[in-house]
Amino acid sequence: MVRYRVRGGNALRGTAFIQGAKNAVLPMIGAALLVPKGRTVLRNVPIIEDVRRAVELAEAVGAHVELHEAERTLVIDASRLDSAVLPAEIARRFRGSVLFTPALLHRLGEAIVEGVGGCNLGSRNLDFHYLGYKRLGAVVDEGETVIHVKASGLTGATLYLDTPSHTGTENLIMAAALAKGTTVIENAALEPEVLDVIDMLTKMGARISGGGTGFITVEGVEELHAVEHTVMPDRLDAGVFAMAAALTGGELSLVGTGLDLGVVRYKLEQMGVDFARQGAVLNVRCDRRPLRPINIITDTYPGFATDLQSPMMTVAALADGISYIHERIFDGRFALAGELNKMGADVEVDGSRAIVRGATPLRGTRVTAHDLRSGIALVLAGLAAEGETLIESGYLIDRGHAHLAERMRALGADITREISEG
Numbered sequence: 001m002v003r004y005r006v007r008g009g010n011a012l013r014g015t016a017f018i019q020g021a022k023n024a025v026l027p028m029i030g031a032a033l034l035v036p037k038g039r040t041v042l043r044n045v046p047i048i049e050d051v052r053r054a055v056e057l058a059e060a061v062g063a064h065v066e067l068h069e070a071e072r073t074l075v076i077d078a079s080r081l082d083s084a085v086l087p088a089e090i091a092r093r094f095r096g097s098v099l100f101t102p103a104l105l106h107r108l109g110e111a112i113v114e115g116v117g118g119c120n121l122g123s124r125n126l127d128f129h130y131l132g133y134k135r136l137g138a139v140v141d142e143g144e145t146v147i148h149v150k151a152s153g154l155t156g157a158t159l160y161l162d163t164p165s166h167t168g169t170e171n172l173i174m175a176a177a178l179a180k181g182t183t184v185i186e187n188a189a190l191e192p193e194v195l196d197v198i199d200m201l202t203k204m205g206a207r208i209s210g211g212g213t214g215f216i217t218v219e220g221v222e223e224l225h226a227v228e229h230t231v232m233p234d235r236l237d238a239g240v241f242a243m244a245a246a247l248t249g250g251e252l253s254l255v256g257t258g259l260d261l262g263v264v265r266y267k268l269e270q271m272g273v274d275f276a277r278q279g280a281v282l283n284v285r286c287d288r289r290p291l292r293p294i295n296i297i298t299d300t301y302p303g304f305a306t307d308l309q310s311p312m313m314t315v316a317a318l319a320d321g322i323s324y325i326h327e328r329i330f331d332g333r334f335a336l337a338g339e340l341n342k343m344g345a346d347v348e349v350d351g352s353r354a355i356v357r358g359a360t361p362l363r364g365t366r367v368t369a370h371d372l373r374s375g376i377a378l379v380l381a382g383l384a385a386e387g388e389t390l391i392e393s394g395y396l397i398d399r400g401h402a403h404l405a406e407r408m409r410a411l412g413a414d415i416t417r418e419i420s421e422g
């Protein structure tokens with residue numbers, strides 16, 4: 001059992017190195033499996049548990065994968081895929097497992113999905129994925145736990161997503177990339193990670209246009225080839241470090257080429273946080289005490305990212321006044337509220353809305369991470385709390401943040417990652 005121990009009170013100062021994006025590298029590993037010859041190289045890979053699971057899953061279907069941790073580089077040789085089964089014991093541990101389906105379909109004619117994991121955030125449907133595969137000509141057999149997708153070749157079609165699903169868009173692009181003819185995906189996701197995946201697929205030889213417009217056109221090609229690609233920076237990791245500077249009254253230089261925090265930056269600015277771009281570096285500083293309260297409504301890009309809603313709830317608990325949070329993407333993403341309240345916060349949840357009454361002093365105690373982002377939000381709370389905060393299960397935090405304790409300690413935080421019995 002991994003847990004994080006945080007002693008609050010230190011302002012974070014220095015240079016924070018932002019990792020590569022979890023939600024870009026996972027589909028890229030799936031994309032590398034589309035390639036029948038040669039070795040794909042991914043750089044700026046975050047060394048997180050989800051990447052380790054993706055490596056295990058790629059190996060389970062027959063790929064040869066080298067994870068060079070110090071170099072943050074993955075080398076993937078998918079020339080000998082030999083199993084269409086995504087085994088439950090690995091696939092159920094992370095959401096990104098769903099991104100392996102298109103490669104198995106194209107390479108082996110079928111994908112047997114024994115389960116898909118990911119954060120427990122309420123309903124996390126996959127109907128857009130399966131409806132899309134069906135429209136491209138696949139047969140989808142949805143059993144109680146196992147899903148079997150079969151196709152002896154896909155054919156382009158017009159596809160529509162009811163809402164712009166992130167992994168749904170990536171999967172349908174990958175399925176269409178090697179289908180016969182033209183596919184149009186309407187209401188496609190606009191997230192920068194999706195665009196980074198499109199960039200990589202384009203280098204691989206895919207013919208994709210309209211990324212970032214909501215209407216994507218894919219002209220199928222015969223084969224894709226192996227490339228080297230550098231994963232974009234993780235805007236969620238960057239957002240967390242910006243918030244750590246904000247709530248500890250510190251100053252951080254965020255290093256990660258081309259970082260754009262978008263609406264998260266503007267919301268933090270409204271709360272009293274100062275941002276200054278200095279070339280490739282984004283400086284974040286917060287002298288204002290207390291912070292001003294904030295209203296946020298989560299949305300697909302370019303709206304406020306749902307994955308930063310929990311960390312923002314922690315910042316709101318430290319702001320002077322009433323903050324309002326409306327979660328519009330997931331129907332069960334407020335598990336943090338009860339844990340924050342154990343630390344002295346005053347958060348009231350009513351369906352998809354939360355009211356945060358601040359500023360209440362936070363006290364360290366033993367708390368539970370119910371998912372990745374509530375976990376990192378509790379680390380943030382611990383940095384600002386009086387005394388010691390113990391957060392379990394740290395594995396959930398490690399799913400998405402690389403070397404968190406080391407990176408935060410280098411900035412002055414008092415935080416340790418511990419492995420306990422049981």
Ligand SMILES: CC(=O)N[C@H]1[C@@H](OP(=O)(O)OP(=O)(O)OC[C@H]2O[C@@H](n3ccc(=O)[nH]c3=O)[C@H](O)[C@@H]2O)O[C@H](CO)[C@@H](O)[C@@H]1O
Nearest residue numbers: 023095096123124125126127128129165166167168329330
């Ligand atoms: C590995 C990865 O990239 N994970 C991200 C991805 O998850 P993921 O791709 O799973 O999220 P989606 O965008 O697909 O889901 C958003 C919402 O759409 C619904 N939906 C989705 C697909 C579908 O077929 N039917 C359906 O109803 C879901 O139940 C959910 O309520 O985007 C989320 C929303 O930005 C982020 O929180 C996750 O970090």
Ligand SMILES: C=C(OP(=O)(O)O)C(=O)O
Nearest residue numbers: 095096118119307372373
């Ligand atoms: C919801 C998340 O991840 P996943 O989709 O991998 O569960 C997340 O990163 O906050």
